[in-house]
Amino acid sequence: MPDTPPSVAGLEARLAAAEHATREAGRLLLSHYDRRSQLVIEQKGLNDFVSIADREAEDAIAAILRPAFPEDGFLGEETGVSGARKADLVWCVDPLDGTSNFLKGAHNWCVSVGLWSKGEPILGVIYDPLRDELFAGADGIVPTVNGMPISVSTTGSxxxxxxxxxxxxxxxxxxxxxxxxxxxxxxxxxxxxxxxxxxxxxxxxxxxxxxxxxxxxxxxxxxxxxxxxxxxxxxxxxxxxxxxxxxxxxxxxxxxxxxxxxxxxxxxx
CATH class of the missing domain: 3.40.190.80 (D-Maltodextrin-Binding Protein; domain 2)
Incomplete structure (x- = not known):
């Protein structure tokens, strides 16, 4: 395994794959959202829920990322750790953040796919399917939402x-x-x-x-x-x-x- 973070080209390849994976998960989640009353819901803890929609979305993300980057670890909310304890690069995946909102028909939920390298977050893609907003960026790669550059607030007070x-x-x-x-x-x-x-x-x-x-x-x-x-x-x-x-x-x-x-x-x- 490499001892250094991936090159810009390596990050670009992973960013493109993560964008594809989050959009695919988002498409799948939207199909469940339209018939969410039919979902079987499990409660994992206090106000913490999971359904087949979460699990299928995580499987869809893993099916894209794991074959493309078999040396990378994978840490998913629903499937847990796979190679994440030894790999230099680890995918950190929440297939559906805001599950309670999703199940109640509220609008604030998303797919989150990040990449971790030796103590640092180095890549992130967050997709809001209902608004069709895709936030994407990485070290050395300008962050965007739907292709438009973004930056943090400059508020000082x-x-x-x-x-x-x-x-x-x-x-x-x-x-x-x-x-x-x-x-x-x-x-x-x-x-x-x-x-x-x-x-x-x-x-x-x-x-x-x-x-x-x-x-x-x-x-x-x-x-x-x-x-x-x-x-x-x-x-x-x-x-x-x-x-x-x-x-x-x-x-x-x-x-x-x-x-x-x-x-x-x-x-x-």
Whole structure:
């Protein structure tokens, strides 16, 4: 296996494959979305659901990426780890982020495919099938949405900020309340759409000024963080030192002007 990240040509090939894979998964998910009342739904945990739509979408992504790049590892939300502990490059895949929204007929859900290399997110593709918006970018490759270049917010004042603030049942509600109070007291506001990967894509595109969540799985976070890096943003080391990639961790990402402000505000330094 290579000891260095892939060349630009290698990344371009993987980016094209990831775009194809996310669109194929999105097409499949749309077919299920139109008949979602017929889906058999399983509950994995508190407010955490899965259906055949998630599993089929992940299988469709794997069927494109694994044969094309057999040396790469694969870490999927539904299928788990395959070669991810030893490979230099690891695909981190959430076939359907925002499953609850999907099942209820809400609009905020997406497909997220990221690539990880030796401690760094290096490529991300996030596809919103309902809006037909594809966010794509990688190290050395200009990030775009539907082919149009994107960049992070340049907002420098917290009282003009809209921050994505995520929560899940792995984090105590009191901790979320404290974080929200800190943000409000500083004059900021927050947005939440119920799909953390989509919110990270919005950070990369400058639609929100940042995103903070005290725990995100790698299949939700890696693609968005790679997009944010390519779009000129900053983020907290992910996952935190000493934590294995499949365990996930804290996510804080924003434009450079407010990054340290958010680090201090949420006491992450």
């Amino acid at each position: 917290i009282d003009k900020t809209s921050l994505g603030l995520g929560h899940n049942h792995r984090i105590a509600p009191a901790a979320f309340a404290v974080d929200a109070e800190r943000l409000f007291s500083a004059g900021g506001s927050f947005r939440q759409v119920g799909a953390g990967a989509l919110m990270l894509a919005y950070v990369a595109a400058g639609r929100v000024d940042g995103y903070f969540e005290r725990h995100m799985w790698s299949w939700d976070a890696v693609a968005g963080l790679a997009l944010i890096k390519a779009a000129g943003g900053r983020f907290l080391a992910y996952p935190q030192p000493g934590t294995a990639l499949p365990k996930g961790g804290i996510v804080l990402a924003s434009g450079p002007a407010l990054y340290q402000v958010f680090v201090d505000l949420f006491q992450l330094g």
